[in-house]
Amino acid sequence: MAFGIVPGAAVTGYGYIRRCTPVAGGGFGVAAFVEKPALALAQRYVASGVLVEQRYVLLSGQPLPARAGHTPPRLIGRLQQRKGPAQTDVDFVRADAAHFKACRADSIDFAVMEKTDAYVVGPMDASWSDVGAFAALWDVLPHHAQGNVHRWDLLAHDCHNNLVMTEYTLVATVGMHDTLLI
Structure with missing residues (x-):
């Protein structure tokens, strides 16, 4: 199950998950993934309850490709071509560096989750904000005297x-108004 973020505002730097019908046991089926929509579409999504996709997932102990009903062939094929024994670390199997580097660098959502109908999403309303954006920093950091926000010493x-x-x-600073200074 993926946790789709209930957005507080439209953002264009992230993908969205359009959910569909409820599934037994909780969550919703996934109607579609939309990667980084234009602002107008993101605003419509927020107004209609579409979730932001942030790769927060809850998985069972079963291997992900088997669980999702999909095996990413370029990933599994490359790892199966490896020579020699795999290294194990407790219950984790490590491929050798050469074969791992030869694998395609796809995200879990692109390689597996977007290609299966076994994907379920649950809304997560946790007042999430992407604090990697300056507008979000403005929202979450404390405002000091005269409305200034700063992260170290400021005169x-x-x-x-x-x-x-x-x-x-x-x-x-002297006489500065409505400015971002890095």
């Missing part, structure tokens, strides 16, 4: 509504 004179991001450095 500000006549400055309002600025986002100032530094590491281990004192920054001084």
Whole structure:
């Protein structure tokens, strides 16, 4: 089961999961994946309850390709071509580096999840925000005097509504308004 994020706002840098009918045991079937839609479409998705896809998944102990009913042939084929014994680490089997590097670098959702009808999604409403975006940092970090947000030492004179991001450095600003300073 994947956990689809209930979005608080339309974002264009992520994929969306359109869910369909409820399934026995909880969750919903997946109608479609839509990768990084335009803003207008993302806004329609948010208004209609479409979920943001963030690769949060809950898996059983059964191997994923067997569980999903799909084996990514380029991945499994390359690993089966390896020579010599595999290395084991507790209950994890490691392929040798050469064969692992020869495998296609696909994400789990693209290689397996998007290619099976056994995929189930459950909505997760956890006030999630992508704090990798400056707008999200503005939303989640504390606003100090005059509405400024900063991540290290800031001396500000006549400055309002600025986002100032530094590491281990004192920054001084004068008369700056509505600005992002990195």
